Amino acid sequence: MNFIKITEQDSNYNNLEEMSIREIITCINNEDKTVPLAVEKALPQIEALIKQVVAKLKNGGRLFYLGAGTSGRLGILDASECPPTFGVPHELVIGIIAGGDNAIRKAVENAEDSLTQGWIDLKERDITSNDIVIGIAASGTTPYVISALEKCNENNIISGCITCNKQSPLALTAKFPIEVTVGPEFLTGSSRMKAGTAQKLVLNMITTSAMIHLGKVKGNKMVDMQLSNNKLVERAVNMIMSELNISKFEASLLLNKYDNVRDSIYHGRK
Template sequence: MTTEAPSEFTNLETLPTAELLAGMNRLDQTVPQAVARALPQIGALVEATVARLQAGGRLFYIGAGTSGRLGVVDASECPPTFGVPAGLVVGIMAGGDGAIRQAVEGAEDNATQAWVDLQAHNVSAKDVLVGLAASGRTPYVIGGLTAARAAGLATGCIVCNAGSGVAAAAEFPVEVVTGPEFITGSTRLKAGTAQKLALNMLTTATFIRLGRVKGNKMVDMQLSNEKLVERGQRMLMDELGIGQPEAAALLARHGSVRAALGALGKA
């Protein structure tokens, strides 16, 4: 696994802060290039996800450690950003929700638990499962993908090594090969960044395709704080050519930018 290959940097403990940061930054600049090479694979996974969600399915993530936490973050950000129901995108961690904050020893080595965790959500062949594993060898993820694929779910993955067991278990694998880390084997660094970028692409492109963005605006976002209310008002002001008081009144009356535009025949 290239993610476990020795770092090109040595004697890190002897380096001044400026050199540590410069070295990390130099390696981080290679991550978008690795993601770019995987764009065709990401595109195939987006198309599969759009098709399943259009047919009434849901998107699930499974993973352990940093990879699992990134899936939980991405899933939790979809409702406020795109106004979708909370259960449409679901992140599941090896070891349960407690593992989001504190590692659960050995949880990722259980090859049967992921399918048990998924069955608690009544998954079906309408759904999509994406396994997240920087190493590409996590038993929890391989077992979950294998069982899900046998049950008819669309399966994808985001891994950071080529030719992995996780990729072999998925119908739509995404391999973002990021190479050795700054600290040998610390995949919360480049690999984690690459997975975050790929997840951003997956859900953003999917929900744009599903009509959750108008132009370049998040017209279905949840108005859950003052910043977002002000953003919604600016959207209406720009779209309708009106002032802030009128935009504020429209937003308060209709509850979302899309609903306000729709009431005026502009959605």
């Protein structure tokens, strides 16, 4: 099959500069509505990769996200939200972006074109076959990501990917590819739009599903979340009240003592 970079194809809209604001946002919204349907078609691929993630994390391994530009930032965002949401160590899910931390805020010239730096970045974090690496690239052609996954394959490290082009070089390299074909962007080639939204939806699925299967959720509650602000403390108190059918005062006492929703519920039942 010939590889066609759909993410770079011409927008279905033209003369954008002549549109009113309402016309622009209506067209963007219409395009955005198609993204969940594209993700739905990839659910079997998403499930297959998540099973691998769960198996590695349960066995003491780590999940690495590797990307450049928007894709790299999305991986870092998802990784950074796991500790406060699920109470896991910062080293469990790790996001790496081409160009290093400076590239989170500002583009680093040519960083994504390196054929060696991706693997170097993984080796600096002592990557082993206990871990799993997911490359993220809307185009599926980013050298930084593809070359790193090739080295993962050589070193018996399970590789996955999230891309928005079918049969891309990245998808053909990854052992467990996820291909979400969202079509041309409203603004031609601006893959931070639909492609970025698709990637975020898939990332939500990966870590949320994995953490549920790691036992970090009870019922539908984040019982291991970090209590880092007043809003979260209030949410924690309400969770304890609801679970134990006790007063706010009693729930607050338990939370102050154990500093964790799960432990407060456990000891409150004794």
